[in-house]
Amino acid sequence: MNITIIGTGYVGLVAGACLAFVGHRVVCVDADSDKIGVLATGKPPIFEEGLESLLRKGLAGGRLHFTTELDGAIEEAELLIIAVGTPSRADGEADLTDLWSVVGRIAASACAGKLVVVKSTVPAGTCDRIEKTLRSSAASRRVVDVVHNPEFLRQGSAVQDFLRPDRIVVGCRTEEGRSKMKELYARIQAPIYACDRRSAELIKYASNAFLAMKISFANMIADLSDRLDARADEVAAGLGLDRRINPHFLQSGIGYGGSCFPKDMKALQALGRATGCELPLVDAAERINAARPRVLIDALKAALPSLHGAAITLLGLAFKPMTDDIREAPSLAVCRLLAAEGALIRAYDPLVRRYPIREADLYEDMYAAMEGSDAIVLLTEWDEFRQLDWMKARRAMRGGLIVDGRNMLSWDDMTTVSGQYGLTYWSVGRPALVQGTVGRLAPGAFDRTRAVSPVS
């Protein structure tokens, strides 16, 4: 099929590269000429595993093209995919400015026989309004259908998620639209779930909200585990063995971030307000998440004599591993709180090279970032932190406190490590390990006398 994708953000670009890979002829359009220039050389502007090789293959095979010429690209295609961003407005609602500007350009083009597919995350009812706009213009009146086809790509595994999805959701009105969508995805093995457009639009928000809610639920139970001297990871593992619950997205820690969950939760709350429908579970999930950075700061405060002047090393700044994206990353909130307390912040992330908080000194070497540090705080589950050389870390540090904001290190390993190197290890919803033994927890904090380990 001849496809034009409008918007080369994360979703548009991954979709473009993957659809070209499965044999379609794809033109990707973006208003940003610098970005298009770089993409045309096969270089992705974002870090995403497998993307560069697909871009290069698509370009070399002549199936993938990049342009800033929107009108020409609309004309050529039989299937138009809108993948522009829908960021949060100040009031939390999705900002559809870019989307409506693209719809305006499509409405001015001859669209007979073309299918318009909206991949952007949009509030329920948006595709109905898009169709009305297109049908009211003489040029675009004979558009085949307007389809909502949400994406469920995770950053870091977006290419795999696109090529091997759990399901493909297609919200459309006509049989012709549905059959063209089947043709689009013919070479991707996944069930196509066809439904009405408004439901498809809501499925996207509901999916993200449900996952965010699972994380906040796990964090709520982690706080309770902390009070009860239980272990949050063991509780989550036992919980996840029930197939009705499943083990995914029950990892407790510093909470969720990124460009999707926070934005979509706000948009859902705005939809609730606009329709007069209360969404208490969404509100609670948001509230629990917003309070997570404070849990880490409280732990640090309880374990260190003072945060003022304390040297704190942050390991991981990105909102999740395998990406350099720091949008709404929990590290930002932790950094701001530490800076407000007067701590000296040293930070290392394998990919993040620019960080908006000037109090944070960035290092390119993990052990250099630990030099003279009182505490290490793990904020992103990068694999290299699991392979950390604790002897080297201990030598570099001034103090001996390890705060695991992601519960990423194995309890058994850390029991050995903390005993061997005289470290105190604290993680979320698990008792502290003080020099190899389980420390006693006071409600919401450490037993200060046991949590501070002497530096040998």
Ligand code: UGA
């Ligand atoms: C999320 C969804 O998972 C995708 O399905 C969706 O398509 C995407 O948003 C989107 O709307 O575009 P993403 O934001 O890339 O994908 O990342 P996730 O893997 O979902 O992680 C989000 C955040 O939750 C991260 O900060 C992660 O560290 C955190 N998380 C995840 C936890 O704290 N605990 C968990 O158990 C899982």
